[in-house]
Amino acid sequence: MWFFGSKGPSGFSSSSTAEEVTQGIDGSALTAIVTGSFISGASSGIGVETTRVLALRGVLVVMAVRNVDAGRNVKEAILKEIPGAKIDVMELDLSSTASIRKFASQYQSSNLPLNLLINNAGVITPFMLSHDGIELQFATNYLGPFLLTDLLSETMKITARESNIEGRIVNVSSIGHRFTYSEGIRFDKINDESGYSSWYAYGQSKLATILHAKELSRRLKEDGVEITANSLHPGGIPTNIARHDRFMNVHFLKAGFLHLIGKYFLKSIPQGAATTCYVALHPQVKGVSGEFFMDSNISNPSSMANDVDLAKKLWDFSFTLINPKS
Secondary structure, three states: OOOOOOOOOOOOOOOOOHHHHOOOOOOOOOEEEEEOOOOOOOOOOHHHHHHHHHHHOOOEEEEEEOOHHHHHHHHHHHHHHOOOOEEEEEEOOOOOHHHHHHHHHHHHHHOOOOOEEEEOOOOOOOOOEOOOOOEHHHHHHHHHHHHHHHHHHHHHHHHHHHHOOOEEEEEEOOHHHHOOEOOEOOOOOOOOOOOOOHHHHHHHHHHHHHHHHHHHHHHHHHHOOOEEEEEEEOOOOOOOOOOOOHHHHHHHHOOOHHHHHHHHHOOOHHHHOHHHHHHHHOHHHOOOOOOEEEOOEEEOOOOHHHOHHHHHHHHHHHHHHHOOOO
């Protein structure tokens, strides 16, 4: 049981589940992409639960996964529970720009519409570089979703215009964005191992996801496009996010610490997926853009996350990373 449960203005709270916040919503006219890790099993993460609940509400969900076999296993498990679920599985490695470009090209070739893009990625790792030579957490948690969103933006614009249904971009961030390097984003030291902290690097990547949604929202409004962009904190959830982090695994996970305190201080996975599903589907969020959500309510991120100049600088910096020859 989630320890805190007072309802916010939305009528939902930290204890609300993804099914509860989407009760009665018909998503049968919508197509969504959900990215992230999909591992079949009890502690499979919020990506699986998000997919399951969106499918339960009639949404056609494309699971964009690195491990296609695991994705297919998740699809089969959901189909056993929801025989009419509409789910596709496509390969996507968010740490590789080549994989992202291939995925986007294949998706566009499928001629599927795109109403919802849920950037649900989160890894915590020791210092490593991606396929493209970018610090792995920044690459996977932020830069990959940034590139994916950019490549699919035209498809989303066409879908919104032709369907007359508002498009929604949802960035799964974290309250961990508050715990970043002192400068927020280490523009000159993204790939610098000296002074690297896995937790500050995680905070940096999650700060970037909020800044991305803020700046994207501003640009979409400026262009008069019927697409919103928001970010959120799903809550503390005992998933496999820290599977690569030695300190967390040795001192907390293997000791059973998270499981011991979980029933008091952590959310269940159905509760953890609630805010994502709320922001993606709920009518209350129609027209709301550039906001940060927590417990299915609008919340306040850090002052850095509200820094308009930092958001613009990050936007320009990101394009230099994804287009190094330009």
